[in-house]
């Protein structure tokens with residue numbers, strides 16, 4: 174069975190060949206059918222460009238892109254069986270919600286009664302049955318987001334692309350929509366490709382994820398793999414803000430002379446701990462406290478559960494970690 | 506006890522007053538322009554409307570200041586009715602011609618021109634507006650004349666037959682372009698085109714690229730995107746532009762005098778009735794027609810949903 178989406182050494186460079194902006198640079202990627210795939214990375218790392226390569230709004234300057242085994246590198250967007258939920262939703266302001274949702278069917282020439290029935294079905298799916306006659310301008314941000322979702326699903330795409338669809342929503346709505354998106358994806362069995370720069374969102378929703386950095390994929394794997402076994406310093410730092418330890422410090426903790434990472438939540442206060450330093454900051458997080466100490470010129474952060482006896486800022490403290498928490502990275 | 510705040514000056518007291526009563530400042534600022542708009546602008550319009558309900562005494566030639574619909578009845582006389590119809594058709598043709606010419610230019614300027622090209626665009630559109638209207642119209646008369654550059658170019662390229670075919674068209678043709686309705690149409694379209702391009706460009710500029718991409722993404726071809734997304738979203742701009750081209754053509758009295766076959770237009774009729782004939786009521790009644798037509802046009806446009814995208 175072919176993969177839903179496959180990138181073979183795909184690059185997308187902008188600007189003059191002498192000094193190109195390498196938005197996407199030699200990316201190899203396989204997204205399995207039915208997966209919830211997240212693309213995670215900092216601003217400007219090439220996530221949106223990757224998504225646009227799949228939808229067809231950008232074409233690769235090198236490499237090829239296959240959707241369900243078919244090379245689509247030269248297929249225009251309107252002929253790809255892929256739909257997008259745009260970051261700004263891009264709802265048509267002159268059409269009501271029903272016409273917006275039915276748009277994909279209208280341009281295919283489906284009759285009015287039939288396409289409205291289908292649109293209502295999609296609106297029910299996103300719990301907006303009663304809103305068909307409203308204009309997009311009369312909806313809240315969360316409702317608009319659902320309309321955009323219903324509109325993209327009406328064509329029954331094989332792959333749904335979502336570019337930071339929850340970026341504009343407040344925290345509470347965001348969490349509700351995360352659950353809803355996830356369950357929708359499981360019910361419909363459509364492959365979702367989801368762009369975000371929020372690591373919590375990526376980790377909690379995706380079956381597998383790719384971490385982007387500077388147009389390249391830094392690591393690809395399941396959330397657990399990426400979180401627990403970061404391959405590079407960048408991934409360790411970006412996903413879950415790990416403590417990144419230089420080779421000397423790793424060695425002093427009994428590891429090899431390589432870079433390593435330590436999760437803040439795997440550290441705890443211990444009078445006999447191997448990491449000793451001055452407490453430089455104390456922050457209350459709600460669910461616990463974040464304590465930072467400086468040792469050998471290196472800041473190490475620990476997240477301590479509420480109720481722990483906290484050290485004074487400026488005092489000396491010792492930290493230790495569970496065996497196996499120290500993750501050695503391959504990167505030199 | 507010492508005062509914490511220093512003693513206030515008169516200016517401080519004034520700004521404090523405005524701060525506490527923001528409506529007062531707004532009222533002060535907006536009153537002069539409102540007076541201008543209300544009294545001078547709308548007031549003169551009301552006076553015009555009033556005039557059109559007076560009539561003229563046929564023997565003395567004096568205006569009779571009594572309310573009557575007689576003057577409006579005169580508008581329906583065949584020769585007056587012809588003037589109205591002719592003006593209306595010319596205005597409609599000029600508007601449609603302007604829309605067709607302006608759209609690609611406005612679209613290019615809104616979606617593709619960047620930086621220096623944008624400046625070139627604005628300059629190109631505005632430059633013709635900086636020279637005198639009369640100069641432009643006379644220049645066009647020379648271009649369109651029988652001995653003009655157009656005829657010359659047609660002769661050189663052996664395309665005379667096209668020109669002759671156009672001039673042979675019944676009704677709108679004529680002896681030469683400068684004495685035909687075709688020529689008048691060309692000149693009108695030339696002078697009013699910027700008023701169509703600018704609002705159209707502003708409307709197209711406000712259409713986000715993602716909306717066009719969303720349409721394509723959902724399977725629409727370029728033609729479908731154009732019809733179902735671009736045109737409806739640009740419609741308020743098109744309507745705004747057409748208000749300019751339509752009403753400017755309806756009221757113009759110079760171009761029909763210089764170019765064309767000296768057939769009468771509303772503007773010319775107003776000019777003559779007011780000046781030589783001294784028939785102010787009929788002139789006023791003529792002047793009311795463009796206003797009524799524009800009101801009908803706008804309400805039709807609104808009913809058709811032209812402003813839904815606003």
Ligand SMILES: Nc1ncnc2c1ncn2[C@@H]1O[C@H](COP(=O)(O)OP(=O)(O)OP(=O)(O)O)[C@@H](O)[C@H]1O
Pocket residue numbers: 187188194195196197214215216217218219220221222223370
């Ligand atoms: N049309 C373009 N022309 C030139 N450079 C571009 C173009 N599109 C993207 N880029 C560049 O490519 C790089 C990647 O952009 P992209 O939009 O893919 O980033 P992103 O990961 O989606 O970032 P964000 O999280 O901020 O949305 C950026 O440096 C951007 O400036």
Ligand SMILES: [Mg+2]
Pocket residue numbers: 220221222
């Ligand atoms: Mg982006």
